[in-house]
Amino acid sequence: MAPPFAAVAPEPLKEASALNVLKVSRWTIAAFVLPCLLLYVGLVFAPIIVSFYNATLNWNGIGVAKHVGLDNFHRMFTNDSVFWPSVRRTFMLAGFSMLVQLPLALFVAILISRFVRKPNFLVSSYFMPVILSVAVIGQLWKTIYNPASQGGMINQILIKLGLDSWTHAWLSEPKVAIYAIIVIGLWQYLGYHILIQFTGIQNIPADIYEPAKIDGAEGFKADRYITLPMIVPIFKISVVLSFIGSLQSFDLIMVTTAGGPAHATDVLASHMYNISILSQKYGYGSAIACFLVVVCLAATVIINLLFNRIEKRYN
């Protein structure tokens, strides 16, 4: 009854397909893969191909479309004063999430697994903000960020502390607003990543720690040499999810500032909405969507390569 994870340490890191042992017929492969693949290709992949086509149109989504070749892309890259700042903010969201949120989540996950006997309640509770509708989250944080005169918590506290000069209209000052939103995102999804990484840590079989203990590796030392390397595959999932989440961040922006004031908090997803729905430039909006898809694909590949390297190094 050896746990299946007993040999887990070096194994997963090798390139898979060469090692795959199951030689099966084409029909079996089809039976396993096709239902999933067809549904996905038909309803997600095909529409995106259509989007790539739409991106070459000058079309309001209703009337007659005109082919304009790559004009939309050209305009997007060279003549759209909102586009690049939106890209920058999108990556800021992703960056803060990866550099602040994920390490913190990992830290908390390690602490929980070290100190808490019945972790369910704690992990579940930390997860709560994810479950609540963004509309609620937005309203809640508005009461935190509001100007003191409207009962905003932070500003009232600052004034009580005599730090009047530190007060801001957090969500409506162009330079501050995006950071205010980033903080909300970091807070809201912290529990999400704690959950994922905690799951990962729980997944590490206990008997790996046994020999280490004999070598005198215990506590944080054990975490450094065992938990961290072992958590890498799960951490990767966290990284990818956080990146996707940042690129898709739309709801939160819409409920807090709607991209304002004057585009100061627009990100790619909200810019796309403004263009295709509000400005009714469906073709141009599709071009932005395509950019999003390509960036995401590139990022996923880069993240994969990066982690393969990290995994190899630990190997």
Place this chain on the structure above:
Amino acid sequence: MSQSASIAVREPAVQTRRRGFSFKKTIVFGFFGVLLVTQLYPLLWLLIYSVKTNEEILSGSFFALPASVQWSNYSNALAGGRYWHYLLNSVIVTSVTMVCVILLASLAAFAITRFRWKYGHIVMLIFLMGLMIPLQSTLLPLMLIFKNIHVLNTRWAMILPYIAFQIPIAVFIMSGFLRTIPHEIEESAIMDGANVFRIFRSIILPVSVPPIMTVCILTFINVWNEYILAATFISKEALKTLPFGVYSFVSQYSVNYGAIGAFLVLGALPVILVYFLLAEKITKGMVAGAVKG
């Protein structure tokens, strides 16, 4: 069983407990406590919100409590019995979606990570491309597809795209997990004469409980609150889901925030319930996975 479980899984709390009260532990639990307050506070806030008047909610003060408890928000939210049939629809749509996603994604992930075939990488790449397709940009093509296969205004118009949109992340998580399972297990199974379907059902699925639960939770959250797609493809009152109820309190020039709060509480209750149930399963599932085999 539970004994062997506690041996198999790392139980560091035991060691710390032996040391009894410690300064370090106090700090750590203090930290946990602070985090707990910040993460659980919105729940409490929502409860308070749901019994406030519109004016109190909109006044935007962080600390204010309602002058009097507005139970009418709840009676408004429940008015006309919509809540119950929206709830039923949400449960049907969400559960069918969850079951299908798990089944389809685990089959595909199994094939990609464990079968010896040439195109595994390409298929994986195709799935990866779908990780970040903005839903809004597919609405128009989907409308055309659904119009032609006559599923507009049926539950399938929600369920099919929900499954399809969850597939990439589900395959990603499932295959990420399956890659970590050593190949020896199916080697030995093959030697025992098991076919692939049996390997999948009785070896792979049982040890995959943790990622399946993760996928379950992700799917549940994404589908339960989904509104844009449902609102676009569903026009029949009889098929509408919970988010319709929430947004029904938003009129052109007025919003009934109190009723929204109440409806959100009513809508979140089942979520929280289901979530805590699943969370229990995750840890249990992991223990079971670690012991079996």
Place this chain on the structure above:
Amino acid sequence: MNTTGKKVAGTAMAGFLAVSLAACGSSNNGNNGDAAASPSASASSTSSASASASAPASSSAASGEKVTITFQNIYPDPTDPKYNMLHKIVKQYETDHPNVHIELDSLNTDQQKQKLKTQAASNEVPDITIVNPSAQMKPYVDAGLFAPLNEMVEQNGLKDTFQSGILDYYTFDGNLYALPDGNNIGLLYYNKALFKQAGIEAPPATFEDLIADVKKLKDKGIQPMAIGEKDTWTGSFLFMNVLLRTNGGPGFLQDVVDGKKTFEDPAFKGAVDAFSQLVQAGAFQEGATSFDYNAGENLFKTGKAAMYYMGSWATGGIEVSDANKDGNVGVFKFPTVGGKGDPNQFMLAPGSAFAVSKNSKHLPETLDFLNYFMLNYPKEAFAVKGAVGVAQKVDGDFKAAGYSDMAMEVLAMFKDVTGGDISFDNTMNPATSQAHLSSIQNLFVSKEDPAAVAKEHQQAYEDNKE
């Protein structure tokens, strides 16, 4: 569009509230049965394709065929009087026509817009839907998605129930494509008690007075004005009223479209300058750009702000708010700016309107229902105290029906209307409108050179010109 609006608006508003015998008679008829089509309908319907719609109900009733009409609408809130009104009329119609089922697809406004757009792109427009006037509905009309209502509106005297001129905003090339539920004007609400507290005797008659009053209020620690600028159209609506004054009258945007003026015209720069002065004087609440419409309006409703510029549709909500206790809220017309403009010219807001899909499977039944619906609309709206700003003539004694003094003041103001402009996004194409909305929102957070703002507008207009 705008020039016609200018011409007709005066007479349109003058006729508002006039007790129309025809309307009265026909709305009563509506309940008795639609078989009694008015003679004018049969007279005007010649050999047009939709002439068959003239007696639809009887034909379908005879066949007894089950018919489902999908009615997409923006009244989803069961706690909103309009919701009950809608359901009441629909129920009544279903009782009278047992073979017809009206499927109400009630959505919030943003979602409805997005849904209709998606549906339109795949030619799946619901039997009845909702659109905004003028420039906003034009793409749908150009794509040939809506059925003309010319014939239908003649039946049962429906056309005469509308205020004269209002239907022009929904008419393209002589064809009427939608019937509006509202017709509103932009005005300033003010809190009498807060004015008194700041020592302000009377509402300002000029923009300069307004700014002086803002400063007086500010000195007393009172928030002068409230706005929900997160929604961007709110600031634009106010800005356009300033422009209506600095331009000395309506039609500025139309002149731009016609190539007679550019955004770099002194009138436009003057409007930006005046608007900026108002912002710089501290008129609006701190953090205004993160306040949505409701949160902004709530400041005024709860007595935390002294003034509020909005369309007259806000009257109903303000009427019952804390601020209006003991008739504390008054209204005044937008003042002249730099001595220019006429306070009797208003920002006009023809409302969202009901349109019928050209491809409806049950076109005759749908037209018949909409006819019935609109005939009953003013009467039912009056009953739920929602008749301020209805697009149709309402007969009834508002005072006796319990409408507040403030509502009466607003109604009186309608009678003074001699013309005006419609909002920016009802005149310009969507992309130019978005650039404009963002540019105006920017004025709330930074002081800009009016010339630069004008240039930005002109650039956006030229970039997006078709």
